Amino acid sequence: MQFVYHPQSGQDILVVQSEIYNYIFKVRRHKKGEVIAFRNMEDGYLYFYRIDAVDRRKATLILVGKEYKEVVPKKFFHLLWCVVDPKTIEKTLPMLNELGVGKISFVYCARSQKNFRLNFDKFQKIVINSSQQCGRSRLLELEIVQDLKEALEKYTDIVLIDFSEDLLSCSDRIQRALIGPEGGMTPKERERFTQVKGLDTPMILRSETAAVSVSAKAMV
Numbered sequence: 001m002q003f004v005y006h007p008q009s010g011q012d013i014l015v016v017q018s019e020i021y022n023y024i025f026k027v028r029r030h031k032k033g034e035v036i037a038f039r040n041m042e043d044g045y046l047y048f049y050r051i052d053a054v055d056r057r058k059a060t061l062i063l064v065g066k067e068y069k070e071v072v073p074k075k076f077f078h079l080l081w082c083v084v085d086p087k088t089i090e091k092t093l094p095m096l097n098e099l100g101v102g103k104i105s106f107v108y109c110a111r112s113q114k115n116f117r118l119n120f121d122k123f124q125k126i127v128i129n130s131s132q133q134c135g136r137s138r139l140l141e142l143e144i145v146q147d148l149k150e151a152l153e154k155y156t157d158i159v160l161i162d163f164s165e166d167l168l169s170c171s172d173r174i175q176r177a178l179i180g181p182e183g184g185m186t187p188k189e190r191e192r193f194t195q196v197k198g199l200d201t202p203m204i205l206r207s208e209t210a211a212v213s214v215s216a217k218a219m220v
Helices: 018-027 086-099 120-134 148-154 207-219
Strands: 013-017 035-039 045-054 058-068 078-082 103-107 141-145 159-161 176-179
Touching: 013 018, 018 058, 078 207, 086 103, 086 120, 086 207, 103 148, 120 141, 141 148, 176 207
Parallel strands: 078 103, 078 176, 103 141, 159 176
Antiparallel strands: 013 058, 035 045, 045 058
């Protein structure tokens, strides 16, 4: 654990309870008098708090110092990902967060199952837990886009990752890429893109494998 996330980090006195309390005292086994690093994941600071008082349901911590220490990706990459099973997304989010992806837009494409409903509160918790472990100091931005038309109107420089002899390389310096759902893009959807890149593999990749592979290439 590199730090603990708390949105009120930076205040002179910090009161922790519920999930944060359980994590600090039941999982990490911290004791009164110990100093713990916190972040609010907005201003780039690490805030150091001493545990001052602990009872059965909450604890009070006192600010004893701070250090400006940004841990951010060197590049910005925006992944647009056609909606797949939320369980698949949940398993993949920590990897994308650790790679340094700056933003993920979930897009409902023609072959996305419309009964999939995304729990952004759960996604946020997964991203926070991942950031606490890898040290990332700014939250990964998440959004939902209702259809491909909206995505293309909102972002004009999207590169579609699909079957193509024009292979994606690290030198392409792409900032936005779209990964299709299981089953791929429809021919009609594919025609809407002016930039289509393929991956240098003879294998057919799962959606989440393509998402991680493309993100890794973009962030190198």
